[in-house]
Amino acid sequence: MAVSFDLFGTLVDVSYPENPARAVAAELDARGVAVPNDWDDAYREVHIDAPDGAEVPLPAHVSAALASRGVDAPNNAPRHAVVSAFDPDVTRRPGAREAVAAAAARGPVGLLSNCSVPELVGRTLVRADIARDDFDAITTSVACGWRKPHPDAFTTVAGALGVDVSDLIHVGDDPETDGGITELGGTFVDVADVPLSSFPAWLEDRWG
Template sequence: MAVTFDLFGTLVAVDRPDDPASAVGAELRERGVAVPDGWPAAYAERHVDAPEGAEVPLPAHVAAALRFRGVDVPNNAARRAVVAAFDPTVRTRRGAADAVAAAAERGDVGLLSNCSVPELVSRTLIRSALERSAFDAVVTSVGCGWRKPHAKAFETVARRLDATPESLVHVGDDEGTDGGIASLGGTFVDVSERDLDTVATRLRQGESLGGAASCR
């Protein structure tokens, strides 16, 4: 059995900027970029055409928004500004490490995270109580190009675990995204209904994680 976990909101909590546009703008200025008037509006607009369900890396979006306002972005400044603006303070959720360890006792374990910020998932894991080595595969939307609930996101992590999507048990906190595994025949375990301590216990007891109380 292969078990995959969502990261943000499921295994960890992170502090996000209250005003992402302002946070990114401040970091751009630190790097010598002339942030234009009306930057919050530009940040909020769509500037990169992408297929439905595809991930647009946030640095690409920021660079496009600046170009739309006539500002050149030198020396990879957009990427460095975005990474700095979202530099995380991390809190590992109760039971997270134990749930991952219990899943490893049953089979391969993956991490599947929607995240448009490069390096954020790796930095989060380093600052958490989780070990990167605990996961047989780590897949991010910015890395694979697709966001949950798109089938290609789940297919990517399943392939890297040498599994099939329908065999996956995916543990997450958002039915709208993590629950997409159900459309492929897999099982969604909702940690807003069943906490991670319970997930770990049921995995170790060899019990099914499906059912109305945990899968919807």
């Protein structure tokens, strides 16, 4: 048995930009990139043909959106702009650390997060005062290339934890994405039904 946790909406709450396109545009402008007049349209368009379920890193999308309007963005400006634009306030959810510790007492523990922004997961953990060392594996969609509920997202974290995916318990807040583990024979724990504060008791009841 192993347990993986979703991050955003499960272990932490974060504040995102109300208008991501404008937030990225402001950071691009601050780096001397000529933001096109129709940036909102460019940002919403699909520019990279990715397989169904694949993650497109947001800096790659921003670079492609700029290129579609003939704008060159040197010196890795899109990556720096995206990282700065998505710099949220973070609140650790009640019971988060206790839930992770309870899981760790019974087996390997992973983090599995859909996140297209580089560095965001690491910075979020720091601001939530959750140690990276609390996890045996941290898997993000921007790193592994697949977003939950794609099977490869779950098999990647299960493999990193050294268990078969059918032996994985995944804790999350979204039945549409996190619940995809059930298609692979694993177990989904919805924090709407089992709050983090109740998760240690849930584990005790089922696994001793």
